[in-house]
Amino acid sequence: MSRNSRPPRTSRCTSGNPARARIQAQARRREEQAFITGILTSRADFEAARPWQLTDAADFDSYLLDTAVLLSEAQRAFGTVQARMFHPADFADFCLLHRLDPTEQSARDRYLVNPALQTQLLPYQGEELSGDFIPRLVRARESGLTLRHIDLLLDGGLFGPDEELDPAVRQAHQQGAELFRRMLVGAGCGAYHFRCAVDAPGGRLEADARILHWEDGVVRINDEDLDLVCAVFCAGLVRELPGAALLYGSQGSAGACGEYRQVAWAWQSTGYGYTPATMSLGDVEAEPGFSLGTVC
Template structure:
């Protein structure tokens, strides 16, 4: 995490770009962002920032990111989670007050799924909440990876099993993505929230996505949310686990004379596939959805 917003200090991954002979504008800038006043106070002892309070810290961070976008080819950030950082330093016997410890934490390979590209979004209302979700999503993706490492009913034996498992994973991912597509196409134009949950060994897998489906057929969804939804659906289908999916929101468009209606549809799976069913997820109740087999 850079301490001086006027001179953004990239993490160690920038050195790799420079060593490859790329122009400075093609290097990557990676930083971590504290996402709450509580985390800011807990991190004071590590001297991560000179800001007087959390609001000032966010203003400094906004300046830092704007300067980084003018200087570097790629700007990425992840939630600087104080508990994760403390555990990381304890595991690797690092001093949390040393800048090198922060750099190692930010570019730690198992945590790369938590990195988000910064493209000038509003920091407080948009980007910071996405960073929090990306941290949770990263943990879920790691859980999914562990589930996909096993061949259902297999013993993890020879290389043939590994090749067969790779094919099965690809097929399950395609099936999950197609199920999600059919749910969105069947719903039609509107603004929706999608929820899904799979009951997996080691704990429930959950994913959420906000979706805008425009009249011209364009669907707006954050890439990281799409990846997580497909991963959770894939894991459930691959391991034949019970799960549920729910789509609710406002159906309609301005082109339809401004007519909107509130909808909530749900589907349930016993492991083999999803069928309409009454479901409650995250305190949202939904009636059985439309048949996915009727959607092209």
């Protein structure tokens, strides 16, 4: 389960409908580059971006249809298609900081391939935009900000090839991944919600994930959620920060004669490891979790 985020290959990128002409130009180099685009994720953001003429769509619904066609065309032309949330406030700040004209395509290109924001990129694999993909883009922006915070806490040691990581960071990342694995293995099959938090300088670090754990041991979790969980655990262990973890949901499966039970387990850390604890989070009351040392 241990994985480190890697910076993706980048190409010239785009936001919105006027990008189709750019697809053919980029396709000549598709073997070396990824196609990257930004997507407005709400009606409010669509209206806020109107002055920059990112798209000629009349309304947000038309914009989503045009963007879906754009992504489909990009998939046919490129081996890799990536997207991130086009956040109007972030873009405006970026243009102000770098003295760019927000109506220029070059400003959007620089914004979308900004290395500090590449943790917000998600691979696009044909998902329905109005389904789970747009909410994932929104969460990826929030998660990306958290990952940058963690990287600063670790003195720039979070990203990069494993062999180039600080040994202490690499070990803590592996330890965090193993903690998470033991929580899931101990819980058994079911549909769960996982939350963890670490009290860090500059603000609390939080990760949130939905998990399906099948009877055969296969675990389904979005890659970006797994990356964030392991990174939050890693930061807490490296910096010896207090933290907490909560796993709750429906334990069981249809294969077990449809027997399900609602569970909620919690663990806390003083910075060195996680032990069972009683905890309340919102409307969830959690009992002490099982001992992670007893899980293989």
